[in-house]
Amino acid sequence: MPTTTNSTSCRAKCRRASTNRALRIELTNLPDGLDELLEPFESLHWGQGEGHANEGAIDAVLVVGRSCLVGQLRRHEQSVADERRCTPYATSPPLVPTPGMRPLLLAVPLLACSPAPLESRAEPTAILAPLRIAAASDGGLAFVDLTSGAVLAHRESGPLEDLVVDPFRKQVLAFETIPREEGGYVVHHPLDPTAVARRWFVDGTARLAAVPAGTLVFERSYGERWRLVGDRPLSSLPSPLPRSPFVEGTRALGLTEDGVLHTVETSPFAVAAERPLLLTHRTARVARTSSGLCALDLENGVLVLRTLEATATPLAIRAGAIVDLTPYEGGLAALVDQPLQLVVVRGTVAHALPLPGHPCGEEHPGCHALVAAPPRVAIGTRDRVHVVRMSADLRLDLENTLEGVHGPIAGPLP
Amino acid sequence: MRNAFFGCSIAFVLGLVGCTGEEGTTVPEDSGAPTDSGGSDSTLDTSTDGGGDSTSDATDTGTPVDTGTPSDTAPGDATDGGVACAPTPAPAITKTGAANKILLKGTVVTPDTVFVGEVLVEGDTITCAAASCAGSAGAAAATVVETNGIIFPGLIDTHNHILFDIFDETDWAPTKAYGNHDQWTAEPKYSAMVDAKQYLNGEGSTADFGCEMDKFGELKGVVAGTTSIAGAANSANRACYGSLARTIDQSPNDLGADKVQMATLFPTKTAADGVCGNFTDGSTDAYLIHIAEGVDATALNEFAKLGSITTTANCLYGPKTTIVHGTALTATQFDIMAGVGMRLTWSPRSNVFLYGAGTDLSKTTNVPLALSKGINVALAPDWSMGGSQNLLDELRFADKVDNTVWGDKLTPKMLVEMVTTKAAKNLGLDATIGSIAAGKKADLMVIGGDASKPYDALLAATPREVRLVMVGGVPLYGDAAIKALGPTTPGCETIDVCCASKFVCVAEAGGTSTNKFGQTFAEIKSTLEGALTAYDALALTSYKFAPLTPLVRCP
Structure with missing residues (x-):
């Protein structure tokens, strides 16, 4: 399983489109080439959070309702490793593209949430499709x-x-x-x-x-x-x-x-x-x-x-x-x-x-x-x-x- | 037909003194409970109009006095003109022979004639019905029962919601007269009762009393001579339904196949198309569907919708379809039904309960009109909240409606046919059940009473007067005097029914925790009583549903 070591940080946040089940993810500051990796997930609309990208995967904090899922996104699978409460952001995290990175629009944010820390990530318990x-x-x-x-x-x-x-x-x-x-x-x-x-x-x-x-x-x-x-x-x-x-x-x-x-x-x-x-x-x-x-x-x-x-x-x-x-x-x-x-x-x-x-x-x-x-x-x-x-x-x-x-x-x- | 059994009421009320136990209570062996001979209280009778009213009394428009409640004594006990009721002799086993061969002697009612003779049962089949069956191969080895009574085919209930039969109108009664069946379901007490039924039946709960509920409902029918019940029990086809009366609309009906489909809801297009397909491929011989229950335009419109709901228009308009209720139907719809051979099941007491405030007897299906068009009509109780407790009660109520509203156009014979031959026809099973003839299933009932007027006798009978009921040749209920007729393993119970000692054979060999065949009546009753009490204790509602409704409600 890829780790976050030497990975490139990226940002993810969600918007509450209309209901708790309509949270959507937006990842930015991705290094070149990772957009292809993310392609299978581009319509993922049930999570938000902060993630880290590396060559093999993106570790991300996803949110469903009031729960956070600390997981890992891979090309054709998603590992959900942990679940915890999420607290709302007071303000949205910065989303400023940097040179060499380009935003990948995955969703339209409406409501931001505070990401859970990644270090407590545990082993995956289920293999889910994207x-x-x-x-x-x-x-x-x-x-x-x-x-x-x-x-x-x-x-x-x-x-x-x-x-x-x-x-x-x-x-x-x-x-x-x-x-x-x-x-x-x-x-x-x-x-x-x-x-x-x-x-x-x-x-x-x-x-x-x-x-x-x-x-x-x-x-x-x-x-x-x-x-x-x-x-x-x-x-x-x-x-x-x-x-x-x-x-x-x-x-x-x-x-x-x-x-x-x-x-x-x-x-x-x-x-x-x-x-x-x-x-x-x-x-x-x-x-x-x-x-x-x-x-x-x-x-x-x-x-x-x-x-x-x-x-x-x-x-x-x-x-x-x-x-x-x-x-x-x-x-x-x-x-x-x-x-x-x-x-x-x-x-x-x-x-x-x-x-x-x-x-x-x-x-x-x-x-x-x-x-x-x-x-x-x-x-x-x-x-x-x-x-x-x-x-x-x-x-x-x-x-x-x-x-x-x-x-x-x-x-x-x- | 005007009421014919009011005369013994005083006698019966007096007879209840000292016999206040709940009807259907299991009593110990040798308890001294009275053995009913059809008129144990007759010596106190001051009756004036016994069970001898003529079967052809079509012109009698006298004021009916029947309230639709169970009769108070055996028809043979009461006579016209204030003469005391005279009991008919009790049934007796006069020869013990093979257990699976039973020769019943008495007055035999067949579709065509009534005669004094014999019915020979071998296994689950009637092998002879004649003045004498002595020439039949199995007769010599048979156990012989002198019934001293009237032998009818077992009654057939073509419309019930059997899991609700643990309730009665003490559990729910409508607060007003309604126009159609979608209106009363929002009543809080009704809704609470459905909650209770769902909880007990495991519909989203961890409770599992559906088998006991079904068997209790079937027993309510069996003690009244009912041998087949279309009860719409769900979940369907449970093994435990395969005991007692035939669960005729499900696979455990002991007939080898289930070709009866029952619909309590208006079908979706897909479901309706499926039924048409089943008609075509032969997997459904009878489709019993609730239509036009109520007295308003909404109810009436269901009939037209039934024709248009299917992809192939009107494919449900055919001889395999039975309209259950049809309360709102008029000559226009009856003409259509008659033209294609559609059938009808009539449930007058439920109709009057829901749409006539319990008193307006005209708020029911226009059965004389349907009959005049040539439509095959069956009679059934619906359920025991406002519907009758059993088919015998429903027969009396139908008679009361006929007398009061239509001027006595239905003879006793016509009414009895509605729960025997014509009911079997509605089920597509008239070649198998519903009449006494060689080759038919041995589903039989025997009552006491005036054998010269057998149909009147049946209209006057209650479970107390039912002397023997057998389903598929197996005696399940009857007078304690012939208890030895019942299966010896695991044996039968003795119960008190309105001060009469009866046997009932509920437990069967081969019982498991799944099929629950081994349960006795006492166990079923105790289980349900405990379940209702426990449900009440949950205090989900202010309404209470314990105690369990009695197996037989005595007057």
Whole structure:
């Protein structure tokens, strides 16, 4: 394992794009030639910190949520060696290029964090791919290298209806259906390949979210309920199924078909707010941008960006339904249908890229169709995964189409 | 058909004095518990309208008095005009022969006729049903039971949510009349009850009482003569479901295959297309789907959605599809159903409970209209919160609705067919179960009562009057007097059912910690009681769900 001895220092810092899971890394002051080394990591968006580069690798401090991972970045693998708390920077560290060095932009910083020291680095405990997502495949769950399309690991499963990354427990949560039956299993797939998956039954359909206290299950069985399954039993909260639920800290938010934005506090578990929004289309979605919560709506067949105060900005893009919405680069990325296309919104500027194939569809409300991994977006459709790359001038290009895997997808994996 | 068994109520109430133990309580051997002969309390009866109401009394529109609660005495115990109820003789084993050959003597009810005769059971199959089976090869070696009763096919429950049958309306009752099935699920107490069910069933918890919950629900059916239950138990196909009544919608049904699919939720397009595929490839013979439960437009619209949800339009509109509930349906939808041979399962007590505030009997499926279109209709209890505790109760409630709302258009025979032959047809299993004929599975029930009016007798029967129930030729429940008929290993228990001494055979040989076949009724009951008490102690909610609902609710 390379050490930091005689290495060249570089700086890394993060920005909080919109949620804790959207931290992104920026490395600067790199010596010539190391940009090639970093290429596999250029869209790594879940960490920040300070690192040291040498010929073989970059040691870096990465941050996920409020935890720091002291690790090592190599060309095709990443070693995570230690975990510790991170404290926020009061100010950003200097990012001044020096002669002979050039900045390598990996992310757009929004929030800086204090790096943890490197000297306490321990031996790696797991070998992880540089940029991985979880995706459904025929007969199983695949961990896929988004940049190469390689299937890094495969686990057998029933038909997958939902996939969610659980960064708090370093696992992927899956909802598997059972052929001929109505129920399904919530399966906890540890990222550690030696760990055993754990599963439990849901008497109906479900979609999932990972929260610090456990797994939040949006359940449609004997009623529609939000249920927190953690270390101890809790009462559920009767509430409709949300579209594109997301987690902010200990709160989970979800917009329901009736246009109400539901917010629950998960610690302790209780309804925090129910806010009716002025939306026009039942497939409208809400996500957080750098300027706050925004809704993507449809009005007369045209996409409309709304603030929660109902200020509307038409985006001049026609669509019939909104399938998924996720924060992206301080703005939004959306998968819309009729026709199927990826839409990226920054400020009030939107770009659209038509896509082949079919989304998972409304009948699969748990199907996560989008994964934001700037400068890429992965789109899980019914029969494949598309990888779209966004250039600096916001041009969208279909970079790759991964066969053999399909939606739902989730990621990037920690 | 108007009520036919009110007359013995006083007798029964008096008869309860000194017999206050919970029904379904295991009693020690030789405990002195009364052996029911179908009318032990009849000497005190002052009844006026016993179980002898005519099966063809279609013109009687007199005021019904049945409240849908279990009847108070055996139909044969009560007579019209204030004459005291006369008990029918108790069943008896008159010859002990081979354990796997049983010859039942009594009044035999087949789809076509009723006759005094015999039913020969060999293994799990009926090999003879005739005035005399003496000519059958197995008859000579058979154990002979003089039932002194009426032999029916075992009843078939085509609509239940069996894991909820540990509860009843003391655990939850709706606070108002609702319009459709999506509305009442937000009630706090209902939600708390579902939490309890999920916890006990291990749905996200470390508890694992699903086997006990299922078996308790099946026992509630068995003691009422139910031999097959579409119970929507989940997780599906657990080994422990393979005991007691046939878990007819799952693979442990002892039929070698499971071709019954049950849907309590409206299907996704993928799921619906899958069912159509299963129809085509023959893996599904019956699709029982909850549709149009409720009385408003939302409920009604589900029927049209069922036609359009599939890639191939209307592929679920066909003879293998049974609409469960159909409460909101009108002549328009019934015409469509009749045109393609779709079927219907009716659950009136649940409907009235949820959509009629428990009192408006008109808030249920228009069954006479459906029948007039030629639709095959089955009857089932749904679940025991507001639904009936068992099929016998549901038969009575259906009769009450018919008398009150429709002017007695449904004869007792029609109602009984809804839980036997027509129920089997809804399951696509009418060649196997649901009637008494050579070659059919030996799923049978025997009741006491007036054999000249067998259908009336069944409508009046309660678990107390059920003399024998066998599933696949195995006696599981009946009068203690014929307990010797039950499997000797590991043996049967004696329980008290509304002051009648009964045997129940729950434990089976070959039990393991996984299949739990070795559990006795006493163990199941004790386990569930403890689990409910422990759940209440968690204090997750202000609502309490202990004690366990009784196996049989006596009046």
